[in-house]
Amino acid sequence: MMFFEAKNIVKQYAGHTALKGVSISVSEGSIFGLLGPNGAGKTTLIRIINQITGPDSGEVFFNGEPLKAEHVHHIGYLPEERGLYKKMKVGEQSIYLAQLKGMSKQDATAKLQAWFKKFDILEWWDKKVEELSKGMAQKIQFITTILHEPKLLIFDEPFSGFDPINANLLKKEILELRDKGCTIIFSTHNMASVEEICDHIALIHKSEKILDGSFEDIKKEYRTNTYNVSFTGDQEKLKANLSSDIEILEHQSGKEFESLRLKLNNGTSSNDLLNQILPHVEIVSFNEIIPSMNDIFIRVVNEKNLSLDFE
């Protein structure tokens, strides 16, 4: 069952269209990656989901119901532009933000204490935010985003501005939440940062969705049958003995071994390739080159004859 759906969302601002009929479907308990360059329209879509702004046309469904005001209590949102009141104390401020999400003061306090204990930051409770480092503040922001146990979590550029340690902590907690049944939407231009944890991906480019599918399907669809072979031995001899269905894309000579990038055409399998190589040289490593989401994005844009320049 689809936990969240947006159908044919159109949003226009004076002078430009931010979304031209974009639809996405997010299944329950999955991690959905909304990818695309800056200015593609991702943040607009996310603001529509959060009811910060409304679509000009199109429908949004949350858990099967048309999106309405009460749903904000079940959504956790960590925006790209995020911050805290500098002069407020950490505990007080966390309680305030939780209350705005519909929690009672007692409930919020108890849950906050538990999370602060988990992150070992209980001693910050009475500190002012301005006394905290950026990394510390990010932890608070994360806790306040998930405190009300939202069913849908939305992260806009989640890893920008996080140091590697906090980013890993964040990833770990997000995966834990997913395992508990949370549905998660990531939005980012930094495709490499999320591709390994997304179950489903939608590519947005210039206000339109240009690609949509499960991570595995996309990777399968866009595999290029390109392999990398590193070896020691006579490379001239190897090259001479490869069949014509194997195309040599690139050759690199290293200190200890040579590397070839090969493309297999006309249904040649990786086993065929290995069989051809084995008699001639000693293999150090052998792997398929899987295109990154970035490569896939550029390919899709080129295939569809769309221009690549971003606004």
Next chain:
Amino acid sequence: MNKILIIIQREYLSRVKKKSFLLLTFLTPILIAGIYAFMIWMMMKDDTEKRTIGVINESELVSPVESKDFTTFEYLENTSFDEAKKMLDTKGYYALLKIPKDILESQSTELFSFKQVTIEVKSEVGSQIRNHIETIKRSKIIAEANMPDLEQKLAATKTPISVKTIKFGDDGEIKQSSTEIAMGLGFAMSFIIYMFIFMYGVQVMRGVIEEKSNRIIEVIISSVKPFQLMMGKIVGVAMVGLTQFLMWVILSGAIIMIGSAIFLPGLDASSIQQASSISQLPSTGQAMNQAQLNMMQDVLGTFDMAYIMSILGGFIFFFLAGYLLYSALFAAVGSAVDNETETQQFMLPISLPLVLALYIGMAAAKNPEGAIAFWGSIIPLTSPIVMLVRIPFGVPLWELLLSMGLLVASFIFVTWVAAKIYRTGILMYGKKVSYKEIWKWLRYHR
């Protein structure tokens, strides 16, 4: 709990708990009381400095100035001006008075000194010589007229008139009123509103800018509607202002009462009145006293319950409505900019009507029925200030209702417009915003 209440609570508590708020709240009354105490002390304190003034009398007047209180006059016979000038140093004279030969014709005399002479000395010298000459002239006329009791007869012609102002009430009942009180009250109230709108409107604006520059705004408006946040902030800040205002009134009152009980025992209204009437022209002291007594009666007669209630009610209404109207505009300005330095271009259209209203208010205090006063008290942007100047003079009910109705309607309209600007503005970063841009925002439907 309703979300808007949670927001009001935060806006209120976070400001009231600030050190600067506590400092301002407690220090201002002490400062005001201190200034008052100083002024009273200055007024009560006589000039006790002993001064000697050398006099070169070239006229035929016989001792036209006489030593009095702490000022001594020494007549210098057969002394040239240059010698006398040296005496300023050698004999420590405060000043040198030169009465010319033709003083009766020229009606002027000269006072020389190294330092600027005080106003008391100057007026003392002037009035003594004037009295002296007037007495001479008067006795000459009396002698010529051959009427020995002329002086008494002339004195009897002095008749001070006190004008009691009495208004007809709506029910035909007559009410005593005081123009002076009405003017003072109206102007004081409108000035308080002016100050309040500016001080706390700017606080609303700063709060909005703070949320924007802290980047917390998007987190919050994913939980609440921008309108709730804006109204919560406006109401919260208004409550901070009311708290501060109330504290000031209570504290200043307490300090003045305690202070006067300690430092000025036995000081009551009658002795103040006495003190001030004595300091007026001494010759007409008795008459002034009578006039002031009448004024005091006017003042007391003015303060009947209905009058107080109408003023208080008007004050509270226009105070709140005016603040709400302007603070919505201030919030809109705050949302459109990234930091306070950029606010200037948008502040002008807000501060202009406010300042204008203050000037119209001054005109209205002189002529509360004039065209300027009328329109100023009807047009919503100026009405909170101008109408308050007029209310103590009595305003026809239909004008009052029209003004109030227009103010409420425009408050609703302005808040609606401001909310639209606010909603878009708070999510705009790093963009220099123009009026044209804001006009575009107004046309977004959501």
